[in-house]
Amino acid sequence: xxxxxxxxxxxxxxxxxxxxxxxxxxxxxxxxxxxxxxxxxxxxxxxxxxxxxxxxxxxxxxxxxxxxxxxxxxxxxxxxxxxxxxxxxxxxxxxxxxxxxxxxxxxxxxxxxxxxxxxxxxxxxxxxxxxxxxxxxxxxxxxxxxxxxxxxxxxxxxxxxxxxxxxxxxxxxxxxxxxxxxxxxxxxxxxxxxxxxxxxxxxxxxxxxxxxxxxxxxxxxxxxxxxxxxxxxxxxxxxxxxxxxxxxxxxxxxxxxxxxxxxxxxxxxxxxxxxxxxxxxxxxxxxxxxxxxxxxxxxxxxxxxxxxxxxxxxxxxxxxxxxxxxxxxxxxxxxxxxxxxxxxxxxxxxxxxxxxxxxxxxxxxxxxxxxxxxxxxxxxxxxxxxxxxxxxxxxxxxxxxxxxxxxxxxxxxxxxxxxxxxxxxxxxxxxxxxxxxxxxxxxxxxxxxxxxxxxxxxxxxxxxxxxxxxxxxxxxxxxxxxxx
Numbered sequence: 001x002x003x004x005x006x007x008x009x010x011x012x013x014x015x016x017x018x019x020x021x022x023x024x025x026x027x028x029x030x031x032x033x034x035x036x037x038x039x040x041x042x043x044x045x046x047x048x049x050x051x052x053x054x055x056x057x058x059x060x061x062x063x064x065x066x067x068x069x070x071x072x073x074x075x076x077x078x079x080x081x082x083x084x085x086x087x088x089x090x091x092x093x094x095x096x097x098x099x100x101x102x103x104x105x106x107x108x109x110x111x112x113x114x115x116x117x118x119x120x121x122x123x124x125x126x127x128x129x130x131x132x133x134x135x136x137x138x139x140x141x142x143x144x145x146x147x148x149x150x151x152x153x154x155x156x157x158x159x160x161x162x163x164x165x166x167x168x169x170x171x172x173x174x175x176x177x178x179x180x181x182x183x184x185x186x187x188x189x190x191x192x193x194x195x196x197x198x199x200x201x202x203x204x205x206x207x208x209x210x211x212x213x214x215x216x217x218x219x220x221x222x223x224x225x226x227x228x229x230x231x232x233x234x235x236x237x238x239x240x241x242x243x244x245x246x247x248x249x250x251x252x253x254x255x256x257x258x259x260x261x262x263x264x265x266x267x268x269x270x271x272x273x274x275x276x277x278x279x280x281x282x283x284x285x286x287x288x289x290x291x292x293x294x295x296x297x298x299x300x301x302x303x304x305x306x307x308x309x310x311x312x313x314x315x316x317x318x319x320x321x322x323x324x325x326x327x328x329x330x331x332x333x334x335x336x337x338x339x340x341x342x343x344x345x346x347x348x349x350x351x352x353x354x355x356x357x358x359x360x361x362x363x364x365x366x367x368x369x370x371x372x373x374x375x376x377x378x379x380x381x382x383x384x385x386x387x388x389x390x391x392x393x394x395x396x397x398x399x400x401x402x403x404x405x406x407x408x409x410x411x412x413x414x415x416x417x418x419x420x421x422x423x424x425x426x427x428x429x430x431x432x433x434x435x436x437x438x439x440x441x442x443x444x445x446x447x448x449x450x451x452x453x454x455x456x457x458x459x460x461x462x463x464x465x466x467x468x469x470x471x472x473x474x475x476x477x478x479x480x481x482x483x484x
Contacts, residue, residue, distance in 0.1 A: 001052060006110060009046035013103045014122045016042060017442055021126050021168075025159040026438035029089065035438055036092040043099025046106050058106045062398055063452050064098075067445075070384075070391040071098050074354040077384055081353020082360065090355030093438055097445045104449035116450055120175050120414055123443065127172030128194040130157050131201035134165050135248055135264070138204050139257035146252075152315050153252060155204040159437060166210030167434045169198040170217060171421040171443065177221050178417035180237075181230050185279055192275040193268050195237040196244060203245030206319050209431055213424065220420070232291055233275060239295035240271050246302040246312070253311045270294060333374060333431070339364040340373035344381045351385030372433035379433070396426055399448055406451060418451040 016038035020026035026035035050058065058064075071094045081087040107115035134157030137145035144160045146153060154162040176198060180191035202214045222235040244264050251260020274291050277283045306312045342364040346352060352360050357379050358371040373379035376396075381389045403419035411419075425434065425444045434440045 001049070006049050006053070007107070009042045009049065009103045010107045010115065010118070012042035012045060013039065013100060014119070017100075017122070017439065017446070018126055020439035020442060021130060022158045025161070025164055025440065026442075027159070027161075027436075032089055032093060032438055035442075036089075036096040039096030039099050039442060040092070042103050043096075046099075046103045050106055053110075057109045058102065061105060061452060063395065063402075063448055064101055064105065066391070066395040066398055067098055067101060070388065070395055071095060073388055073391055074384060077351055077353045077388070080347075080350065081356055083353060083356040083358075086355035086359070087353045093441075094354070096438075097441055100442050100445040101449045104446050105452070108450065108453055116414055116453070119446060119450060120179060120417075123172060123446065124176045124179060124191070124194060126443075127168055127176070128197055130159075130165065131169050131194075131197040133157050134201045135197070135204060135244075136261075138248055139252050139260050141252060141257075150318065152206050152318055154206045155201065157201065159439075161437070162205040163207045163210065163428075163432050164434055164437045164440060166202045166205040166207035167425065167428045167432070168440055168443070169201045169205075170210060170213055170424045170428075171440075171447065173198050173214075173217060174221065174417040174420040175414065175447075177225075177234055178413045180233075181225065181228060182413065185276060189272045189275040192233065192237045193272050195234070196241045196268060196271050199238050199241030200244035200248065203241060204248050206315070208319055209428070211320075213427075217420070217424070224416075232288060233278065236274065236291040236295045237271060240267055240298050243267055243298040243302040243305075246305050249315065250305060250309055250312060253309075253315075267298070336365070336370060336374050337378055340375070340378045340382060344378065344385075346382075347385055348381075349385045349387065351381065351383050351388055354383050354388075357382045372436065374432055376429040376433075376435050399451070400426060402451060412453070415451060415453055418447040421447045422451055 016035065019038065020031070020035040023031050023035070026032055071091075074094050075091055078084065078087050078091065104115075104119060107119075133145065134155040136142075137157065138153070138155035141153065145157055146155045147160075148154075149162060155165060156162045157165045159165050159168070173195065176191055176194050180188055180195065183191055199214060199218070202210050218235070218238045221238065222231050225231045225234045244267055247260055247263045247267070251257055251263075274287060274294060277287055280287075306316065339361060340357075343352075343357070343360045346360060357373065360382055361371060361373070373382070377389060377393065380392050384392075399422050403423050406415050406419040422444065425440070425447070429435050
């Protein structure tokens, strides 16, 4: 069978993921159906190819079978759903997520490191474009890609929701850093700029939890590169995101987007130049000092500018002083969770049907402006009862254990990166509702499939990437060109 045919499902899936991300995150009903059908079409092609070539290794996957068990039970809830139309739509998405996982796992089984590199690179491309679009729309205050929320103008990018942009950028950051550390110049310099863009997108989203997670993730990424000599370059690219975020905010608030864009471009050019000359022996020692001074100068300038701007001080106070006041923050979450628990008690064993939460929750909610529980487990309990919660918890629990295992043992750098990415998504969904942004959940399934790489699939450090060609594994931007 020609390679083009065997890779067709991967091309279809990557195109669908890009489309879903750029088309409002696949969030609204008019986007959900086409997005789900596109994922299912990719899965159908992969099933046909897998059947033809006779490979069964992809089915040796606890993640696949635990997710399939939850999906099967979700299908059964259609029989008693209080919102059949919503259940039908959410079932199609669940089947699409299962198809996404199946396609990526099959491609990794078939092509090893080449497939992994292609998927990782496409993830980085998509996230970087989304981050750049988020910054641009934030500067020019383009709705609905950026909007006023909680008295703060916040970037949402193509998702049109700031927390979704924050979560997606955070998920992509460890993957981008992993690719950057293995790339050759000039790919490495471009990936360094991508790191800065993604981190700055988290900042201008002004998602409180996202910025806290960015701080913790930055420390992890910097320290994880200590042995390989990447600590300074990683810290530098992440630190330069702060002046980008501050400049973008001040330019947006003052109505001067062109000046803001010019300054941001200058900062990104500095990031690119510093990284570009790291391989030059004559400049290497000097550039270490330049990188450190540039990062320190950028941070100092950002702090100074923020302190001199009354509106910037107000934003910081609203998000990180008043916003973290437990007397305001905690009661809202507790009231939302309590309303969701009350809704769960209506049908505690079987649930009210997948996707029925919004209809059931309206009878018990105190915060009338939300239709989500802001906790994946509680919302799933309302939809699918204790049976569904147990099945989903088995899937998520396995991913958590596997992710921690990948981080503790000598796993492939991209496997560790996708472990961090998966944990970020799961943790985020304990306090928010990113699971219900279809493009984000589909990318999560991609990450889980890459994370759960089995021995012999070309994912160990130093293994050959594509057995059919004998080419060594590459995780640079050029890997996508080779794969396509």
